[in-house]
Amino acid sequence: MNTVKTVRELRAAVARARSEGKRIGFVPTMGNLHSGHVALVTKATQRVDFVVASIFVNPLQFGAGEDLDKYPRTLAADQEKLLQAGCHLLFAPTVEEMYPDGIVGQTRVSVPQLSEGLCGASRPGHFEGVATVVTKLFNMVQPDLAIFGQKDFQQLAVIRALVHDLNMPIQIIGEPTVRAADGLALSSRNGFLSEEQRAVAPVVYRGLSQISDAIKQGERDFPAVISAQIKQLEAAGLRPDYLEIRHAQTLRPATPEDRDLVILVAAFLGTTRLIDNLHLNLDATA
Numbered sequence: 001m002n003t004v005k006t007v008r009e010l011r012a013a014v015a016r017a018r019s020e021g022k023r024i025g026f027v028p029t030m031g032n033l034h035s036g037h038v039a040l041v042t043k044a045t046q047r048v049d050f051v052v053a054s055i056f057v058n059p060l061q062f063g064a065g066e067d068l069d070k071y072p073r074t075l076a077a078d079q080e081k082l083l084q085a086g087c088h089l090l091f092a093p094t095v096e097e098m099y100p101d102g103i104v105g106q107t108r109v110s111v112p113q114l115s116e117g118l119c120g121a122s123r124p125g126h127f128e129g130v131a132t133v134v135t136k137l138f139n140m141v142q143p144d145l146a147i148f149g150q151k152d153f154q155q156l157a158v159i160r161a162l163v164h165d166l167n168m169p170i171q172i173i174g175e176p177t178v179r180a181a182d183g184l185a186l187s188s189r190n191g192f193l194s195e196e197q198r199a200v201a202p203v204v205y206r207g208l209s210q211i212s213d214a215i216k217q218g219e220r221d222f223p224a225v226i227s228a229q230i231k232q233l234e235a236a237g238l239r240p241d242y243l244e245i246r247h248a249q250t251l252r253p254a255t256p257e258d259r260d261l262v263i264l265v266a267a268f269l270g271t272t273r274l275i276d277n278l279h280l281n282l283d284a285t286a
């Protein structure tokens with residue numbers, strides 16, 4: 001596996017692969033890779049002939065006071081994992097390579113409705129930062145398909161929308177969240193948890209599962225189930241940011257008549273913000 005740091009080298013390597021008739025798959029990441037990322041790369045190797053991954057901690061998607069500076073940077077270990085997973089090319093640019101004219105005047109991509117609420121409410125500008133960097137990366141790599149984790153459910157919806165709205169000929173694939181044995185969704189931010197916090201963290205997924213089970217059993221008083229679960233999270237020592245039931249395709253607040261639902265949560269455990277979700281299609285599970 002080759003690692004390149006410039007757009008020029010990236011384009012040359014991808015052009016070589018294309019000239020050999022290869023289909024290109026892309027897995028964008030911010031590094032500090034775990035089994036969830038490895039699953040995305042493995043999936044890509046099954047779908048295309050040439051897999052490109054990127055590692056870039058994108059300053060444009062972090063707000064003031066967020067964890068940009070302490071976000072773990074573990075390039076050597078990440079390279080090893082990508083190599084083992086069968087990745088062919090790693091693009092690991094500097095901030096200057098991605099934003100040569102700085103970020104202030106950078107052209108932005110915004111996906112207005114899907115970016116509002118949920119993570120967009122507590123992280124203003126976050127999805128504009130994600131949409132902008134993903135658009136830039138897509139233009140640099142020009143893949144046939146790109147693979148993202150469903151753990152970032154709202155992000156995946158934003159990316160699907162921008163690809164559709166901007167007529168990008170890229171197939172977007174969402175892969176199921178990879179979880180630890182106790183249900184905690186794998187995340188680079190889990191490394192910030194103390195031993196005690198890590199022991200408490202599975203309560204987040206347990207809460208989602210309880211809501212999902214209640215809905216499957218016919219519960220439709222969404223405000224009541226949500227407020228009971230918020231109390232449960234608080235009792236476990238978390239500070240919920242949001243816990244909501246939305247329509248899985250549009251992300252609008254769910255009505256009792258909806259069949260395709262997603263339950264989404266963000267909650268702070270100490271200073272670490274955990275997010276997770278559970279997709280519940282009542283027609284598929286009936």
Ligand code: PAF
Nearest residue numbers: 028029030058130133152
């Ligand atoms: O999900 C992530 O790791 C990032 O938001 C992404 C998609 C790589 C954009 O920086």
